[in-house]
Every structure is written in C-alpha cells, then in structure tokens.
Amino acid sequence: MTQNLLEVENLRVEFPTRRGTLVAVDDVSFSIAPGEVLGVVGESGAGKSLTGAAIIGLLEPPGRVAGGEIRLGGQRIDNLPYEKMRRIRGKEIGAIFQDPLTSLNPLYTIGRQLTETILTHLEVSEAEARDRAIKLLQEVGIPAAERRIDHYPHQFSGGMRQRVVIALALCANPRLIVADEPTTALDVSIQAQIITLLKRLCRDHGAAVMLVTHDMGVIAETADRVAVMYAGRIAEIGPVRDVIKRAKHPYTEGLMGSIPKLGGDEAKLAQIDGSMPRLTAIPKGCAFNPRCPKAFDRCRAERPDPIAVGDTKVACWLYDDAHKAAAE
Amino acid sequence: MIAFVIRRLLQAVLVMLAVGFVGFSLFAYVGDPVSIMLGQDYTQEARQRLIQDLGLDQPFFIQYARFIAGAAQGEFGISYRLARPVAELLLERLPATLELSLCAAVLALAAGVPLGVYCGLNRDGWLARLLLSVSLIGVSLPTFLIGILLILFFSVILGWLPSFGRGDVVQLGGWSTGFLTPTGLRALILPSITLALFQLTLIMRLVRSEMLEVLRTDYIKFARARGLRNRAINFGHALKNTLVPVITITGLQLGGIIAFAIVTETVFQWPGMGFLFIQSVQAADVPVMAAYLMLIAFFFVLINLVVDLLYYLVDPRLRIDKGAAGGHGGH
Ligand SMILES: Nc1ncnc2c1ncn2[C@@H]1O[C@H](COP(=O)(O)OP(=O)(O)OP(=O)(O)O)[C@@H](O)[C@H]1O
Numbered sequence: 001m002t003q004n005l006l007e008v009e010n011l012r013v014e015f016p017t018r019r020g021t022l023v024a025v026d027d028v029s030f031s032i033a034p035g036e037v038l039g040v041v042g043e044s045g046a047g048k049s050l051t052g053a054a055i056i057g058l059l060e061p062p063g064r065v066a067g068g069e070i071r072l073g074g075q076r077i078d079n080l081p082y083e084k085m086r087r088i089r090g091k092e093i094g095a096i097f098q099d100p101l102t103s104l105n106p107l108y109t110i111g112r113q114l115t116e117t118i119l120t121h122l123e124v125s126e127a128e129a130r131d132r133a134i135k136l137l138q139e140v141g142i143p144a145a146e147r148r149i150d151h152y153p154h155q156f157s158g159g160m161r162q163r164v165v166i167a168l169a170l171c172a173n174p175r176l177i178v179a180d181e182p183t184t185a186l187d188v189s190i191q192a193q194i195i196t197l198l199k200r201l202c203r204d205h206g207a208a209v210m211l212v213t214h215d216m217g218v219i220a221e222t223a224d225r226v227a228v229m230y231a232g233r234i235a236e237i238g239p240v241r242d243v244i245k246r247a248k249h250p251y252t253e254g255l256m257g258s259i260p261k262l263g264g265d266e267a268k269l270a271q272i273d274g275s276m277p278r279l280t281a282i283p284k285g286c287a288f289n290p291r292c293p294k295a296f297d298r299c300r301a302e303r304p305d306p307i308a309v310g311d312t313k314v315a316c317w318l319y320d321d322a323h324k325a326a327a328e
Numbered sequence: 329m330i331a332f333v334i335r336r337l338l339q340a341v342l343v344m345l346a347v348g349f350v351g352f353s354l355f356a357y358v359g360d361p362v363s364i365m366l367g368q369d370y371t372q373e374a375r376q377r378l379i380q381d382l383g384l385d386q387p388f389f390i391q392y393a394r395f396i397a398g399a400a401q402g403e404f405g406i407s408y409r410l411a412r413p414v415a416e417l418l419l420e421r422l423p424a425t426l427e428l429s430l431c432a433a434v435l436a437l438a439a440g441v442p443l444g445v446y447c448g449l450n451r452d453g454w455l456a457r458l459l460l461s462v463s464l465i466g467v468s469l470p471t472f473l474i475g476i477l478l479i480l481f482f483s484v485i486l487g488w489l490p491s492f493g494r495g496d497v498v499q500l501g502g503w504s505t506g507f508l509t510p511t512g513l514r515a516l517i518l519p520s521i522t523l524a525l526f527q528l529t530l531i532m533r534l535v536r537s538e539m540l541e542v543l544r545t546d547y548i549k550f551a552r553a554r555g556l557r558n559r560a561i562n563f564g565h566a567l568k569n570t571l572v573p574v575i576t577i578t579g580l581q582l583g584g585i586i587a588f589a590i591v592t593e594t595v596f597q598w599p600g601m602g603f604l605f606i607q608s609v610q611a612a613d614v615p616v617m618a619a620y621l622m623l624i625a626f627f628f629v630l631i632n633l634v635v636d637l638l639y640y641l642v643d644p645r646l647r648i649d650k651g652a653a654g655g656h657g658g659h
C-alpha cells in the first residue's frame with residue numbers, strides 16, 4: 001500500500017467558552033492518498049470547515065486542536081510552531097475558500113498577489129515569478145493572461161476571480177489542496193466549470209484535494225472517496241460509489257434521498273426530519289438517534305465508533321457484530 | 329477624472345459662497361461697526377459719510393456681492409481694532425498657525441498610526457490595553473487643560489521649555505519661521521503636543537479598529553493560507569486597506585487642527601491666527617472674524633479636495649477602468 005499523503009487521527013477541535021468547552025470536531029480520523037480527491041459533505045455546522053482549518057493550521061482562536069494528530073507525508077503538522085507551519089501553507093497545502101469576491105486583496109493587482117506568493121515559497125527571480133504567474137493564469141483559463149495579470153480583482157467577474165484564487169492555491173505546486181465550498185458563492189451556471197477545472201488542474205499538478213461541498217452531484221462526479229460528517233464526527237467514509245449507491249449509515253441514506261432525482265416522476269427533495277443538534281446539546285449515544293428511523297436502545301446509550309464494512313467505515317450500531325448476530 | 333475635479337471645484341465654490349454669506353452676516357448682526365469706528369464723539373454728518381464710505385446704505389445683495397468680490401481678491405477691509413488691512417494681519421500670523429498645525433499633524437500621524445497598528449496587532453497584549461485606556465484620556469481631556477498641565481509640568485516645575493510665544497523667528501521672504509532657531513524649535517514643542525494629542529489618540533483608535541476590522545476579512549485569511557510572511561500580511565495587505573478611512577479622517581482632522589489651534593494658541597499666547605481671532609471676538613472686530621472664518625473654511629475645502637484625490641491614488645476601484653472593458657464577461 002502506498003503511503004498516505006494526509007493522515008488525520010482522532011482529531012478533536014474545541015472552543016473554550018464561559019459555559020464550558022464546546023467540542024466542534026470530535027474524534028475524526030481519515031486519510032487522503034497522493035492525488036486523491038476526498039469529498040466532505042454534511043449539514044451546516046457539521047464541522048467540515050473547522051476540520052479544513054485545523055489541517056491548514058488556521059483555526060481561529062479560541063478554537064484549538066485539543067487532541068489527535070495531523071500528519072502530512074508522515075510528518076506531524078498539528079503542533080508545529082507558527083513559522084514552520086507558515087512555510088507549509090501555500091507550499092505544501094494550498095487552500096481555496098468559499099467566496100472568490102472577498103478572497104483577493106482589492107488594492108493589489110492579481111499579478112502582484114500571484115508573484116508575492118511564488119516569491120515567498122520558491123527560489124526564483126521576480127521575472128521568473130511573473131512568467132510563472134502568467135502561465136498559471138493561462139492554465140486556469142484566463143484569456144489574455146499577459147495583459148490581465150496587471151488588472152485589479154474588481155475588474156474580473158466572480159467566476160474569473162475564483163480561477164485566480166485557484167491559480168494562487170496552485171502557485172507553489174502544493175501536494176494537497178483544501179477547498180472549502182469553492183463554488184457555493186458562484187453563479188450556478190459556472191459552478192460545474194470551476195469544479196471541472198479544479199479537478200483537472202489538481203490532477204495535472206499531482207495535488208490531492210479535500211473538497212468540502214453541499215452538492216452531492218459534485219461529489220459523485222469529482223470525488224474518489226467521500227466522508228459524511230454529522231455533529232462533529234464522521235458518520236460514514238468510503239469509496240464514492242459505495243457511499244452514494246449503497247449508503248450504509250441511516251444519515252447518509254437520508255442525505256442521498258435529498259438529491260433531486262432527475263428523470264424521476266417528480267424531482268423529490270426528501271428531507272430528513274428535524275435538524276442537527278447544537279454543539280451545546282448533542283444527545284447521549286449516537287448523535288443522530290433523535291432523527292434516526294432505525295434507532296434502537298443501544299443508540300441512545302452508547303456512542304458508536306466507526307466500524308469497517310468492506311471498504312467503508314460506518315459509525316452506526318446497525319453494523320456492530322452483536323446487532324447483526326441478533327438480527328439473524 | 330477631469331470631470332470629477334471640475335465637479336469638486338464647483339462644489340467648493342458653492343461651499344465658499346455659503347460660508348461667505350455667514351461671514352458677511354456677521355457684519356449685520358454682531359455689533360455696529362459705525363459706532364465702533366466713530367468712537368464717542370461724532371457729528372451726524374461724519375456718521376453719514378462713514379456709512380456711505382462703508383457702502384452700508386446699499387441694498388443687501390449689492391453689499392454681499394461686494395463682500396464676495398473683495399474676499400475673492402483677498403480684501404477683507406480694515407480691522408476695527410487695529411486699523412490695519414485684515415488681509416495683512418492674517419498673512420502676518422498665518423505662518424505661526426501653519427507651522428504649529430503642521431508640527432501637530434505630523435506628530436499625530438507619526439505617533440498615531442504606528443500606535444494604532446501596534447494595538448490592532450496585539451489587541452490582547454497588556455501594553456495595547458494600557459495605550460487604549462490612556463488614549464481615552466487624550467480624547468476626553470479638554471485641550472486647554474492639557475496645555476495648562478504641560479505648562480505646569482515642563483515650564484513651571486521643570487523649567488525646561490518656554491510657556492508662551494514663538495521664540496526667535498527668521499524672516500524668509502514674507503514668511504516668518506520658527507524652524508530655524510533653537511528657541512523657535514523649543515517653543516514649538518509644548519503647543520504642538522497640546523494640539524496633537526486629541527488627533528493623535530483619535531487616529532490611533534481609528535487605525536486600531538480599522539486594523540481589527542481588516543484582519544478579519546477573507547483576503548487576509550486567504551493571505552495567511554497562502555503562507556505569506558506576517559510582515560507582508562500586516563503591513564503590505566492589512567495596513568494599506570486601513571488607509572482609505574485613515575486618510576479621510578486625518579484630512580478632516582488637519583482642518584480641525586488648524587481650527588482648534590484657537591484654543592492652543594490662546595493658552596500659549598502663540599501669535600497665530602487663532603489668537604488673533606480670540607482677540608477680535610473680544611473686541612467685536614467683525615472684519616477679522618469674517619475673514620478668519622472664510623480662511624478656515626477655505627482650508628477645509630482645500631483639504632477635502634486633496635483627500636478625494638488621494639483616494640484615487642490608494643484605491644484602484646475608484647480609478648477609471650481603462651483596460652478592463654475588453655476582458656470583462658467571458659467566463
Ligand atoms: N468561534 C466559534 N465559537 C464557537 N463555536 C464555533 C466557532 N466557530 C465555529 N463554531 C461551531 O463549530 C461548528 C462547526 O462549524 P463549521 O464551520 O466547521 O461547520 P461547517 O460544517 O463548515 O458548516 P457550513 O456548511 O455551514 O460551512 C458549528 O456548530 C459552529 O457553530
């Protein structure tokens with residue numbers, strides 16, 4: 001087996017507050033192989049963004065990594081001093097945020113923002129950095145890149161700006177890109193283009209991707225594997241075919257039911273009843289149990305840990321040997 | 329750009345006309361110039377002649393038009409109190425006020441901006457908190473009190489610095505400067521600090537809150553995610569984005585400094601326009617008051633104009649999109 005690029009083990013992110021500690025990410029473990037695309041889905045507040053922020057080392061205080069390990073290429077990166085982690089950000093791990101309209105500094109040309117990133121991480125001259133910036137802009141599909149490089153962000157449309165953001169994330173050829181809902185803020189008509197571009201470029205540059213999204217369609221098309229998060233934990237993680245076609249966790253089943261089925265009699269948007277619990281009121285046992293149609297006694301008493309089922313891991317008591325034995 | 333400048337110039341003229349009206353109205357409502365100029369003993373004939381000489385028998389509108397026409401040429405009449413042309417009096421005192429205001433403005437900026445940046449970057453540090461608390465004093469203590477306290481400490485108790493006047497000045501053309509003599513420079517210190525303190529604390533607090541605001545923005549987070557060095561993020565990206573509001577406020581403050589110099593000049597008996605103005609108010613010397621009012625308004629208008637032009641330099645979004653037209657649209 002090849003070595004994993006990224007390994008997240010028992011990650012725990014906490015927010016100390018006056019009324020006790022909030023655990024926003026709880027015991028999350030997953031890995032990403034070189035060049036692999038891992039999709040991360042889950043309702044709002046599930047902890048997707050915080051997991052991404054923890055990986056790039058930019059949790060905002062008072063949030064902090066309170067437990068577990070994050071390793072990149074075998075090296076632990078969750079406990080590095082700021083300056084060491086800074087050298088990894090942008091160089092080894094690129095990031096793409098949700099809103100391209102606000103990700104770029106309005107007062108500097110995109111060329112300046114590209115070259116400063118390149119010069120920060122690579123040993124090249126200013127002229128070489130500019131050439132590289134132009135090449136990147138061409139790669140992300142900015143027409144007339146030689147001219148457009150000297151333009152300011154406000155002179156680009158939203159889709160064009162997200163392309164610039166992608167170019168910025170790829171500046172130093174990072175091995176991993178953390179993309180947090182890279183298309184949510186964009187016009188629906190260009191979302192697919194941007195996702196396709198992101199996927200192609202990451203493949204060309206050999207970068208793995210952690211792709212956070214709400215869009216199961218995007219996951220189905222882009223991801224190799226997918227992690228489903230619920231209330232700060234991973235409910236199910238596995239190869240994308242298995243999770244989408246043969247969802248195991250009742251929550252995932254519910255999520256898949258909420259994809260509009262094209263070609264069906266009616267595009268049905270089945271919603272799971274209820275809503276995700278707040279961090280302050282996570283139920284005992286399985287966090288999903290108040291909404292779960294299949295919940296039974298054990299779910300209300302004990303918290304399930306991920307159980308391997310084929311290539312998938314599911315945090316659900318239905319897949320526990322004891323339960324399966326009883327069912328037979 | 330040119331259309332913008334022309335529009336701003338027209339606005340400036342309108343503002344000056346309005347201020348001119350206020351200045352002119354002073355003549356009608358503050359004191360009676362004729363009785364002031366004639367003194368105790370006069371004949372009815374002399375009084376009549378003076379009214380004619382001053383044009384006070386003319387219709388209101390004609391008087392206003394004359395006043396504006398005179399003002400535009402720098403003629404504001406004769407001071408009642410000193411019996412000398414007002415323009416001459418003001419010009420004599422202009423250098424003192426401008427040098428004091430300049431020192432105060434430079435001090436306020438040179439100390440206010442770095443302190444504000446420091447407090448923004450170390451918002452929870454003890455020194456930043458201390459500075460913030462102390463700055464409250466600067467904002468709330470009245471200027472004259474600060475001046476008097478400084479005089480008490482540095483002039484009376486320690487005897488280090490002079491408590492009044494400009495020291496020795498050197499004439500350069502028509503400009504009297506205190507920058508070239510040791511006594512002149514020493515005399516500038518206390519009044520400058522007094523005048524600067526309020527603006528300094530204001531600028532510091534403004535820069536601090538703008539920094540905090542900007543540091544929360546997505547583009548700063550993204551700059552961090554790109555692994556840029558802290559120095560580049562704080563001073564290259566964050567500070568520059570705080571400049572637009574800082575320029576606005578500082579510009580307005582500069583006008584404020586020149587105007588507020590009245591108090592400081594009075595406390596330190598600084599021979600500037602503000603001191604002259606206070607003396608004129610006491611003597612109901614309306615021509616000087618009106619001229620001072622218009623001059624201060626003129627400074628404000630001029631500074632505002634410069635501030636607007638500076639925006640163009642700092643913020644590319646305000647500049648005309650020359651190259652963008654061809655590249656827009658296509659996704
Ligand atoms: N500064 C904070 N203090 C307290 N709780 C926080 C803070 N920031 C985030 N949280 C909580 O952490 C949880 C996870 O947040 P996160 O942003 O990771 O969610 P998400 O899965 O990315 O959601 P979305 O789909 O809306 O982006 C949320 O419940 C949120 O309320």
Ligand code: SF4
Nearest residue numbers: 286289292299316317
């Ligand atoms: S553990 Fe129980 S409550 Fe939780 S998802 Fe499985 S069946 Fe539902």
Ligand SMILES: [Mg+2]
Nearest residue numbers: 048049050180
């Ligand atoms: Mg999020």
